[in-house]
């Protein structure tokens with residue numbers, strides 16, 4: 001099994017951290033400054049039963065300038081070519097226009113979208129998860145919903161299992 005996986009989400013939700021944790025090396029550029037990852041970064045994860053190429057896709061957000069427009073177009077093109085899309089959201093932040101914008105872009109793709117609710121480690125009460133899960137799933141038909149902590153490497157196996165279903 002092998003395939004391409006695009007990782008999308010608002011700046012600072014943890015896309016680069018997730019890819020780094022999955023690959024186990026510092027490859028994707030990380031920073032507290034949003035939109036540091038200007039180019040598409042690819043990382044290959046080889047496991048016994050599957051090989052996955054992860055694409056760090058920073059460009060899916062409302063463009064503020066010409067370069068931004070180019071990035072958005074490149075990112076949208078990516079979404080049509082991949083085998084699966086991971087939409088990363090921050091468990092500690094409310095659904096907002098940034099998420100709404102991405103969900104609208106996702107309507108155009110027929111690829112499976114896996115919702116990864118990240119920064120689970122920052123939730124003091126795990127019951128806070130339920131309204132987030134139901135909130136997002138009321139807005140989009142996700143192939144799966146997986147709560148994770150990219151930083152603490154929590155439930156990444158669960159995420160990989162969902163991805164492998166689509167390779």
Ligand code: GDP
Pocket residue numbers: 009010011012013014015016017018029030031032034035118119120121122148149150151152
């Ligand atoms: P990106 O802009 O989506 O690529 O986000 P980054 O991967 O650069 O992460 C943005 C910030 O969130 C960094 O300070 C990360 O250390 C932090 N972060 C990412 N994932 C997690 C997580 O699971 N838990 C916590 N507590 N922080 C995280």
Ligand code: MG
Pocket residue numbers: 015016017029030031036037056058
């Ligand atoms: Mg990044």
